[in-house]
Amino acid sequence: MKAFISILFVFLSFYSYSQSETIELLDFSTDSCDNTYTNPYKIKNRILNTNGSRDTLTYSIRISGNCCSKFTGAIEFSDTALNFIYLEENDICACHCGFTLFYKV
Numbered sequence: 001m002k003a004f005i006s007i008l009f010v011f012l013s014f015y016s017y018s019q020s021e022t023i024e025l026l027d028f029s030t031d032s033c034d035n036t037y038t039n040p041y042k043i044k045n046r047i048l049n050t051n052g053s054r055d056t057l058t059y060s061i062r063i064s065g066n067c068c069s070k071f072t073g074a075i076e077f078s079d080t081a082l083n084f085i086y087l088e089e090n091d092i093c094a095c096h097c098g099f100t101l102f103y104k105v
Contacts, residue, residue, distance in 0.1 A: 023082070026056060027104040028073030033097040040064050040096045048100065059084065059103045067095035073103055 037043060043064035051058045061084055065071075069090040076083040084103055 023077045023105055025075045025105055029102045030071050031100045033067045035097040037098050040098055043098050057105050061101045063099050065099050066090045066093055067097050068093035
């Protein structure tokens with residue numbers, strides 16, 4: 001299953017980047033399955049947190065997925081949008097839970 005999370009950002013978010021620099025995914029990771037939700041099927045994909053340092057930004061994104069899922073992340077950047085992409089690869093398990101995906105750009 002391939003899913004896309006698209007978030008629009010104003011260029012001011014990327015004030016540290018000049019026109020000649022490219023935005024690339026430096027690191028991608030996930031936390032373990034969080035099964036504390038009473039109904040994980042109702043989890044909405046959303047940005048939980050954004051942290052910035054001098055030349056990097058880290059985004060934490062909450063999603064819902066199968067308990068046995070393993071994720072691969074990527075980004076796409078256009079003039080006005082940073083798209084967070086994840087590929088969910090899994091064996092089917094009889095459970096569903098929340099995951100946090102961490103993108104460092």
